[in-house]
Amino acid sequence: MAEVVLGIETSCDETSAAVLVAGGKRRTPELASLIILSQDVHQVFGGVVPELASRAHLAALPAVVDRALAEAGVRLSAVDGVAVTAGPGLAGALLVGVVYAKGLAFSGDRALIGVHHMEGHLFAPAVEDPELEPPFIALLVSGGHTLLLDVPAWGRYRLLGQTRDDAAGEAFDKVGSLLGLGYPGGPAIERLAREGDPSRFTFPRPMIAEGGGGSYEFSFSGLKTAVLHAVRASDDLDRDRPHLARAFQDAVLDVLVTKLDRAVRASGYRVAVLGGGVACSRALIARAAERLAGTARVAVASPRLNTDNAGMIARAGWHRLALGERSDWTLDASADLPLPGLELAEIGT
Ligand code: KG4
Ligand code: ZN
Numbered sequence: 001m002a003e004v005v006l007g008i009e010t011s012c013d014e015t016s017a018a019v020l021v022a023g024g025k026r027r028t029p030e031l032a033s034l035i036i037l038s039q040d041v042h043q044v045f046g047g048v049v050p051e052l053a054s055r056a057h058l059a060a061l062p063a064v065v066d067r068a069l070a071e072a073g074v075r076l077s078a079v080d081g082v083a084v085t086a087g088p089g090l091a092g093a094l095l096v097g098v099v100y101a102k103g104l105a106f107s108g109d110r111a112l113i114g115v116h117h118m119e120g121h122l123f124a125p126a127v128e129d130p131e132l133e134p135p136f137i138a139l140l141v142s143g144g145h146t147l148l149l150d151v152p153a154w155g156r157y158r159l160l161g162q163t164r165d166d167a168a169g170e171a172f173d174k175v176g177s178l179l180g181l182g183y184p185g186g187p188a189i190e191r192l193a194r195e196g197d198p199s200r201f202t203f204p205r206p207m208i209a210e211g212g213g214g215s216y217e218f219s220f221s222g223l224k225t226a227v228l229h230a231v232r233a234s235d236d237l238d239r240d241r242p243h244l245a246r247a248f249q250d251a252v253l254d255v256l257v258t259k260l261d262r263a264v265r266a267s268g269y270r271v272a273v274l275g276g277g278v279a280c281s282r283a284l285i286a287r288a289a290e291r292l293a294g295t296a297r298v299a300v301a302s303p304r305l306n307t308d309n310a311g312m313i314a315r316a317g318w319h320r321l322a323l324g325e326r327s328d329w330t331l332d333a334s335a336d337l338p339l340p341g342l343e344l345a346e347i348g349t
Pocket of ligand 1: 012141142143144145168169170172173184185186187190276277278279280281282306307308
């Protein structure tokens with residue numbers, strides 16, 4: 001059983017390391033440090049440039065790991081487990097983390113565990129909320145994924161629905177760029193939407209209706225096109241920008257929260273988990289809490305644990321290490337790693 005786990009995350013454009021230590025009477029994992037270095041270089045390109053990301057990870061990772069250990073007050077010799085994101089993500093970026101983690105594990109005879117990035121996002125609220133336990137419904141919304149999961153137990157993930165085209169975060173980023181807000185679009189749209197009048201524009205709520213096999217599926221690419229048409233039709237974009245941001249955000253959040261609510265009610269569970277970068281949105285959290293009031297508690301991590309970070313990876317790795325799982329020296333980075341324990345199922349089956 002590992003007592004000190006070092007987490008490493010390099011799947012996209014954040015170089016991150018974190019230390020979890022067994023604490024308290026129940027020896028539950030506590031976050032001792034979390035370092036997140038965001039790669040600013042991509043901002044001038046309006047999106048992540050994979051080759052630049054790999055090089056930046058390579059340059060920064062050793063210092064980021066040292067800093068995480070120093071802030072935790074833990075020597076490398078005390079680390080007995082290393083958890084690293086093995087996929088999905090950018091192949092070259094992932095590889096930097098995996099190779100470094102393997103080196104650390106091999107050199108100190110430490111346990112090694114490869115973690116699925118989205119399982120990390122799922123575990124994020126558990127870092128701050130040790131009482132959080134399945135069963136629950138989880139809505140994971142990031143730049144690459146939109147997943148609605150029924151989670152009867154940690155490690156068992158029944159896929160209720162996912163996106164048929166763009167991920168929710170990807171839609172925020174594309175609309176952010178249509179509105180000239182730079183990358184990433186999500187936080188800028190949320191800020192601007194606060195000044196927007198919700199009645200000025202109305203965008204479609206794709207696939208919001210129940211039934212027809214799409215009750216839990218998502219589609220955001222048509223919505224992005226609707227915003228594009230509205231931007232082209234505008235005679236004063238400076239005047240309309242906050243209203244467009246507001247109408248777009250309202251449409252996305254309405255779809256997300258409607259499907260989350262539907263799944264929670266069908267399951268009878270009392271907890272709903274929000275995870276992934278889009279779960280940094282205070283507007284999303286407020287709407288979910290409002291819609292689920294009296295039905296389920298909304299569990300969500302603080303923003304630094306929702307955007308890509310090694311704390312969530314260490315926590316998911318901790319869970320698997322505690323079950324006795326280990327990765328061996330053949331662990332490889334996989335750009336399209338499938339979520340372990342994923343089952344295709346309807347609620348109640
Ligand atoms: O999970 P994450 O950090 O990286 C991936 O695994 O993709 O998610 C990043 C995504 C970006 O698309 C970003 O625009 C979105 O999360 N995001 C937000 C907000 N903050 C970040 N989307 C909407 N509102 C926000 N406040
Ligand atoms: Zn992520």
